[in-house]
Amino acid sequence: MRLPPPEVLASWPAPNYTNPQTRGRALIIVELITLPIALICLGLRLYARIHVMGRSEWDDWMMVVAAFFCIGVTTCVVLAYTRYGWDIHVWDLTFDQMVAGRQVSFAAQALFVPATLLAKVSILISYLRLASKDSWFRRMTSDPVTSYWNLMYTQRDCVSELATTMSQAITTAIADFIVWVLPMPALYRAKLPLAQRLALITLFSFGLVVVVAACIRTYWIHYVIEETYDVTWYGFQLWMWTAVEVQLGIICGCVPWLKSLVKFWRNRNVITDLTDKSNPKAGRSRFDGRRATMPKGGTVVRLDSHGTRSTNEDRRPTIDKGAAVEMEKKREQEREREMEMQMQRNRGGAEYVDLESGSGEYLDTAPQTLPPDTPGLAL
Known part of the structure; x- marks a missing residue:
């Protein structure tokens, strides 16, 4: 957020602290719908992996950690919405609300990065089954850090908020696209019936929704930081698409595993x-x-x-x-x-058991063959 120049401050209307114009309840509705859906999908994934398939992997628990950070992001957004006026015009905020809202924004940005990172890494680890076989924390956004939310500091050294957030948003959108398109060639070449291959490609294609959400979020980051000083009013859209991107990442990472549960x-x-x-x-x-x-x-x-x-x-x-x-x-x-198939897997044999047909025969382990615990294939 930039400190508005005097001519911009002079153009603002008188503050309305008693009955300000609000954005409505769309943000809180989106948050309280997408987060439970994400947690339900995660719970069903863990049930399918542990109870139905009898095993869990690193990618499952990495998604659990991502969900905790996702809950943190949602908590920050709901707190900023309900307590600190992130649904009203900036000129209707008190100074204390503005400072506290910026602190919550700082925390939400810190939680957003590991939430999206862990969700993507979890999905990428899942993709491995498709194959044949200065200081990192010392650089802060502002010096001192408190000058990020206290705009009245006369001596503050802050990196460009537009440059850092836009680079992160663009990188995230590109990474979302790469994660979405990465398994498509392997799925298309897999030795499976055409209908089954198309079904798997359709399941993984849900990730395109995350790419769209990341692109919309990137637009609103640029608009809020560069095009307006009314960050709380237009930031409403930014926070909504931030929540959608994080929680859809968890949902899309869990959906392919639910076929075995069904x-x-x-x-x-x-x-x-x-x-x-x-x-x-x-x-x-x-x-x-x-x-x-x-x-x-x-x-x-x-x-x-x-x-x-x-x-x-x-x-x-x-x-x-x-x-x-x-x-x-x-x-x-x-x-x-x-039991025989489980004993065969425990012996570390190179063969894969055809769980889809239940025949108990061994499959060809050519590079195009999908192992039985591929998301969406395992029973």
Whole structure:
């Protein structure tokens, strides 16, 4: 924020401390919607990785740390909005509000960098699965640091706020674009059916929304710092897109991992429906709705509406448990197969198990082949 020259100060209207014009509640609504969605996506990702897939990696916990910084950014934005007038004109602020608001802004900028950095690094670490195999803190923005929020300092040595924030914003937008486009060639060349490849590319393409948010944020940084002195009024847009960029980064980094969770829930619901004895529809044929039982020989016997066997079906004796017994056998076989695959992975073998088809066969480990724990592929 620049200290306005006298002619700009003279053009401002008289301050209205009692009933100032406000921007409305759009900022607080965006913050309180996007942050819970980001945290829910993160929780589902951890559940899918730890409970469903049985393991977690560095990128998962790096995203958790990024979420903590994201919460800090959101807290600063909400605090500045509710307490320090970051939704009203700057001439309607008291001096104490202006100083406190700048302090909160300083803290938010300090938290924003690690939040976006860790989210991007987490996504880049996830991309590794697509492959075949002066002082850093001494340089401050202002000297003394307090002169950043106290504009009345007569002797202050500050780096150009426009240069530093614009360079950071442009770098972030470029990095967002690189992170978004980086896995596309590997996904396109992957030895997968075309429909599956397109589905994966679509999942990863959600990152384009983050690129758009970063570009909009870059515009508002330039406008707030260079084009206006009414930073609290127009900074409303800047803070809103800052929150959107940070939280969408976490959401987009978690979305590709949720496919395995959806498949897990879907398969569990199918098994529950077929084995639930209290469900009157359990064991019914999905084609004609008539009850079917499974005989010892394995032939399905259909019963007509009077409870007698159809004349064109095998008349061998039936058993009462029917499809439930068969499903229980399949579940046991599936558990044994999963244990064998887990033992194979623990032995450090070079082969990858085809978890998508569940066949238990080994896949070709050519550079274009995706390992089974690729985001969006693992069950």
